[in-house]
Amino acid sequence: MTLRDTVLNRALPLTPALLMLTSCGGAPAADAPLSDAAKAAVTADAGAPKDQLARQIDELFTAPGVGETRAVVLMVNGKIAAERYAPGYDKDTRFVSWSMAKTVTAVLIGMLVADGLLALDAPAPVPLWQRPGDPRSAITLRHLLQMRSGLRHTESGEPPYESSEVRMLFLDGRDDMARWAEEQPLEAAPGQKFEYSSNTSVILSDIAARALTTSDQPEARRKAVADYLQMRLFGPLGMTSMVPEFDARGTLIGGSLMHATARDWAKLGEMLRRKGRAPGGEQLVPQRWVEAMVTPSPVRANYGFHTWLNRALPEGEEQPLFPDRAPKSLFSLIGHMGQYVLVSPEQGVTLVRLGHSGREERQAMLQQAADVLELYPVR
DSSP: OOOOHHHHHHHOOOOHHHHHHOTTTBBBHHHOOOHHHHTTTTTOOOOOOOOHHHHHHHHHSSSSSOOEEEEEEETTTTTTEEEEEETTTTTTTOOOOOGGGHHHHHHHHHHHHHHTSOOTTTTTTOOGOOTTTTTGGGOBBBHHHHTTBBBOOOOOSSSSSSSHHHHHHSSTTTHHHHHHHOOOOOOOOOOOOOOOOOHHHHHHHHHHHHHHHOOOOOHHHHHHHHHIIIIIHHHHHOOTTOOOOOOOTSSOOOOTTTEEHHHHHHHHHHHHHHTOOOSSSBSSOOHHHHHTTTTTBTTTTOOOOOOEEEEOOOOOOOOSOOTTTTTOOOOEETTTTTTEEEEGGTTTTEEEEEOOOOHHHHHHHHHHHHHHTSSSSOO
């Protein structure tokens, strides 16, 4: 996008200096020629003007201030419309999920609820919380999925080693992450406070393991969850690259550590766009569950079941997506340092962007991603 496009499309003030920069005898500045890599990234039947799409994808890799983009896969109406990788990465590279794994965990819980092995609004089956008089017994799966359990989980802070996430993953909780997370006390009444937390996702992973096996042996727990995910989700979707990680206790690290190719992350996004259906039409996850995943929490407008929603927040709060530039039905898996699977059902689009971007870079990168999405009309 040229500076003139930026001014006109994003309603920046037309100061005299900007007018001079964007005008030369009334004609806009010519765009630089597209590189061979930019042209090759876009398919012949991309559903949008090929050169425009190639340029917008290119800017995800080359625009200043967006960080390092390592992979982009764009799916339109179920087909790859564009695909590009930075040097050193390709279609076979597995990328770490970071917090995108949380949405996979929500899908896992949904399948177990559908199988009758768990109940959404019953007290969460955590043995540690079932002692007489323990206020944590009021926590439900719904509370956990919407990050409103009330548990004292502080995702980040200063110094970093005091955060609940770091302590669970790398310090005193690392050998039995779920137990460490489950031992934390309440800091608010269950259901009342939003607190984004990787610890919460690991608690859900522990609940999933208990639902699938009565064994306490780490290998049995690991195998039960891995086999279930493979049989019920990864296999039917053709996600052949997916590698989930488990802790020493055999608990899925369901808040942060799964690995897959960009294409396989796109397949997961497409399943959610189709409301739980595989490409052949098989209903892998109940439609009503996927609809619940993208329904706002009572205490957080832009968060559903372990899934980020493209909804406006009160003024002053940081927007993790772009509600001013895409349908509010858009939702996203979001991972640390700039991992995104952006799903826009009304446009028939899934956009995967994987890489490494700091906080300010992510905001700039998301505007470039919005430029890509704006090439596709709302249906």
